[in-house]
Amino acid sequence: MSPRKPSKRQSARRVKGRIILVLGGAASGKSEAALRLAGPRGPHAFVATGQGLDDEMIVRIDRHRAARSPVWETVEEPMEVEAWIAKHGSRYRTILLDCVTLWLSNLVGIGLSEGMVLTRVASLMQAMRATAARVVIVSNELGLGLVPAEPTTRAFRDLAGRVNQHIAAEADEVLFAVSGIPLRFK
Numbered sequence: 158m159s160p161r162k163p164s165k166r167q168s169a170r171r172v173k174g175r176i177i178l179v180l181g182g183a184a185s186g187k188s189e190a191a192l193r194l195a196g197p198r199g200p201h202a203f204v205a206t207g208q209g210l211d212d213e214m215i216v217r218i219d220r221h222r223a224a225r226s227p228v229w230e231t232v233e234e235p236m237e238v239e240a241w242i243a244k245h246g247s248r249y250r251t252i253l254l255d256c257v258t259l260w261l262s263n264l265v266g267i268g269l270s271e272g273m274v275l276t277r278v279a280s281l282m283q284a285m286r287a288t289a290a291r292v293v294i295v296s297n298e299l300g301l302g303l304v305p306a307e308p309t310t311r312a313f314r315d316l317a318g319r320v321n322q323h324i325a326a327e328a329d330e331v332l333f334a335v336s337g338i339p340l341r342f343k
Contacts, residue, residue, distance in 0.1 A: 174246075174290045176282075178324050180298045181334030188221060188255055190332060190339040191293045195251045202249045202290075203229045204238060206260040221255070229253075235263045239281040246288030257296035257324065258317055271316055278320050282327045296321050298333070 177194055181187030195201060203225060209215040222231065230249075234241045238260055246252060254260075264274050285292045298321065299314045325331045331343040 174285065174288050174292055175330070176285050176324075176328045177291070177293045177330040177332070178321075178328040179293060179295050179332045179334060179339065180321060180325075182298055182301060185334040186337035186339070187295050187297075187334040189224070189337065190334045191253055191255065191295045192225065194293050194332070194339075195253050195291070198250055199228050200249050200251075201229045202245070202252045203231045204241065204252060204254045205231060205233050206235050206238065206254070206256060206263060208235050208259075208263065235260070236267070239277060239284045242281070242288060242292070243284040246284065246290050246292075249288075249290045251291045251293065252285075252288070253293045253295070255295040257294060257320060258299070261317055261320060262313070265313060265316070271312075274316060275319070275323070278323055282324065286327075294324060294328070296324065 177191075179187045179191045179194065181190075205218070205221070207214060207218050207221075209218050225231070232241065232245075238254060242252065261274060264277060269277070285294075297317065299317045305311045305314060325343065328343065330341065332339040332341050334340075
């Protein structure tokens with residue numbers, strides 16, 4: 158039996174960069190797994206979406222920064238991730254985006270509607286597909302816990318779930334980190 162001929166979409170995915178989504182809960186080891194997946198060959202860009210808006214977040218950002226080797230160029234881009242990738246992505250072999258959930262929080266925080274956020278996510282995926290870089294994306298899986306009591310928190314959880322589903326559908330690989338162990342789903 159001869160091998161199946163790849164579809165145009167599969168062929169395009171091989172020509173352009175590879176997209177890998179790493180999901181997990183809080184402190185699940187997803188960021189560490191993403192760093193390992195990025196591989197040793199550079200140049201590397203670490204696109205950080207977190208903002209040091211309080212003391213605890215500043216400590217968290219510093220801890221993440223210290224965990225990366227000096228080969229990583231850190232780009233702090235809390236809002237315009239898709240524009241940054243479209244403009245600068247071709248300069249890197251690997252781009253690590255950490256994390257989608259904080260990016261969504263930033264976008265919702267400035268008042269973007271769900272429709273506007275989903276449009277931005279589609280633009281992000283398009284920018285990632287257009288670059289030749291391997292893109293490793295980190296995102297939180299928020300749907301495994303209790304149903305939040307507040308309507309706005311439930312709406313954010315649901316939006317994050319829809320965004321993760323969209324990214325997972327487009328990604329070439331999807332991993333889920335549990336207790337520091339990445340499990341491959343796709």
